Amino acid sequence: xxxxxxxxxxxxxxxxxxxxxxxxxxxxxxxxxxxxxxxxxxxxxxxxxxxxxxxxxxxxxxxxxxxxxxxxxxxxxxxxxxxxxxxxxxxxxxxxxxxxxxxxxxxxxxxxxxxxxxxxxxxxxxxxxxxxxxxxxxxxxxxxxxxxxxxxxxxxxxxxxxxxxxxxxxxxxxxxxxxxxxxxxxxxxxxxxxxxxxxxxxxxxxxxxxxxxxxxxxxxxxxxxxxxxxxxxxxxxxxxxxxxxxxxxxxxxxxxxxxxxxxxxxxxxxxxxxxxxxxxxxxxxxxxxxxxxxxxxxxxxxxxxxxxxxxxxxxxxxxxxxxxxxxxxxxxxxxxxxxxxxxxxxxxxxxxxxxxxxxxxxxxxxxxxxxxxxxxxxxxxxxxxxxxxxxxxxxxxxxxxxxxxxxxxxxxxxxxxxxxxxxxxxxxxxxxxxxxxxxxxxxxxxxxxxxxxxxxxxxxxxxxxxxxxxxx
Numbered sequence: 318x319x320x321x322x323x324x325x326x327x328x329x330x331x332x333x334x335x336x337x338x339x340x341x342x343x344x345x346x347x348x349x350x351x352x353x354x355x356x357x358x359x360x361x362x363x364x365x366x367x368x369x370x371x372x373x374x375x376x377x378x379x380x381x382x383x384x385x386x387x388x389x390x391x392x393x394x395x396x397x398x399x400x401x402x403x404x405x406x407x408x409x410x411x412x413x414x415x416x417x418x419x420x421x422x423x424x425x426x427x428x429x430x431x432x433x434x435x436x437x438x439x440x441x442x443x444x445x446x447x448x449x450x451x452x453x454x455x456x457x458x459x460x461x462x463x464x465x466x467x468x469x470x471x472x473x474x475x476x477x478x479x480x481x482x483x484x485x486x487x488x489x490x491x492x493x494x495x496x497x498x499x500x501x502x503x504x505x506x507x508x509x510x511x512x513x514x515x516x517x518x519x520x521x522x523x524x525x526x527x528x529x530x531x532x533x534x535x536x537x538x539x540x541x542x543x544x545x546x547x548x549x550x551x552x553x554x555x556x557x558x559x560x561x562x563x564x565x566x567x568x569x570x571x572x573x574x575x576x577x578x579x580x581x582x583x584x585x586x587x588x589x590x591x592x593x594x595x596x597x598x599x600x601x602x603x604x605x606x607x608x609x610x611x612x613x614x615x616x617x618x619x620x621x622x623x624x625x626x627x628x629x630x631x632x633x634x635x636x637x638x639x640x641x642x643x644x645x646x647x648x649x650x651x652x653x654x655x656x657x658x659x660x661x662x663x664x665x666x667x668x669x670x671x672x673x674x675x676x677x678x679x680x681x682x683x684x685x686x687x688x689x690x691x692x693x694x695x696x697x698x699x700x701x702x703x704x705x706x707x708x709x710x711x712x713x714x715x716x717x718x719x720x721x722x723x724x725x726x727x728x729x730x731x732x733x734x735x736x737x738x739x740x741x742x743x744x745x746x747x748x749x750x751x752x753x754x755x756x757x758x759x760x761x762x763x764x765x766x767x768x769x770x771x772x773x774x775x776x777x778x779x780x781x782x783x784x785x786x787x788x789x
Contacts, residue, residue, distance in 0.1 A: 353385075
């Protein structure tokens with residue numbers, strides 16, 4: 318009996334203590350990561366007004382200094398996490414890209430076209446990106462050099478004479494015409510003019526307030542976008558009928574078939590053509606405008622670039638022969654000027670991604686649905702990677718920058734596929750500019766404006782003259 322009583326007491330004791338022991342032995346749950354530090358700004362508008370009215374260096378750098386390399390904000394109606402380090406940019410764009418999707422406001426998707434490749438992930442994106450890369454590969458674009466030269470010379474001739482022009486406005490026309498070459502090859506002048514007229518209206522409305530009220534910039538842009546569809550439909554029909562063995566972007570889009578034998582729809586073709594035009598025009602034009610300002614502000618550097626280009630000019634019989642691909646690959650100083658302009662201006666200050674699940678990065682929570690912005694500008698202006706970052710110094714690119722510290726064309730699977738032709742257009746224009754023309758900036762030479770890319774004040778008004786030595 319005594320033994321039974323003892324066992325009973327032990328059993329009862331075990332039953333009574335089990336909940337306590339269970340509680341004591343339960344694994345301690347992992348503490349949920351917290352949102353990064355930062356300010357969400359005013360209700361509804363957040364910090365959007367500060368972003369688009371301040372120097373972007375001031376907006377981003379002051380917050381980085383206050384909160385660190387990972388901080389939150391609220392811009393363009395969206396809660397955001399900003400990442401201001403090379404590691405952060407690589408995390409989002411390369412190593413963990415599957416956790417983030419490219420994202421744009423619906424109004425902008427509608428303007429360009431929902432089938433444009435940079436709105437997509439997965440198989441469709443991979444297929445269309447390969448088409449772009451093939452169409453803009455070095456083997457393809459090298460054949461465009463004489464045509465791009467012709468466009469560049471024609472543009473420069475139209476600027477000369479001493480009248481004041483908006484450099485940015487004229488660079489937009491040049492980069493548009495060069496973009497047309499890479500997409501269509503030689504295009505009928507009537508089609509080219511119609512595309513230019515409608516595209517200019519779309520471009521003006523792209524960054525305006527998205528309202529369908531008749532008469533507004535956005536409403537006019539929507540109508541112009543429909544006209545672009547009609548014009549492109551005619552061009553596509555004509556291209557199909559010609560059956561010429563061309564290898565431009567449109568020809569590659571028309572000949573594409575996936576593994577199931579499916580071809581691209583006309584809407585997919587149209588959206589991707591307009592997407593390439595959008596990607597090519599504003600960014601290239603903005604960088605070229607900055608290059609002209611940086612060279613104008615440093616006459617010693619300008620003379621050095623001119624000497625490099627004059628050697629090529631003389632080798633080509635004072636411009637009698639066209640530039641060769643090899644010559645465009647052998648302009649080291651000019652190329653470094655382009656790279657330093659891309660770093661200094663940082664036309665693409667950041668890119669938008671959206672977390673598709675809750676993500677933890679460096680102990681901070683990035684909630685599902687929040688926008689994530691790798692800050693290229695902060696990285697490009699970090700003195701740890703680029704000493705004296707506010708000084709224009711092309712010599713810094715005599716050695717390659719550290720990995721993931723220089724990303725003017727983005728990084729990962731959504732990096733700009735047209736970066737080679739953009740640089741080729743810049744090299745060709747600079748060659749003809751410095752060997753045959755001179756220019757002078759008019760009015761205030763300081764200040765930045767945003768539309769939305771940072772550009773010199775008022776688009777850099779300037780006068781151009783043809784060098785008298787070439788008038789004979």
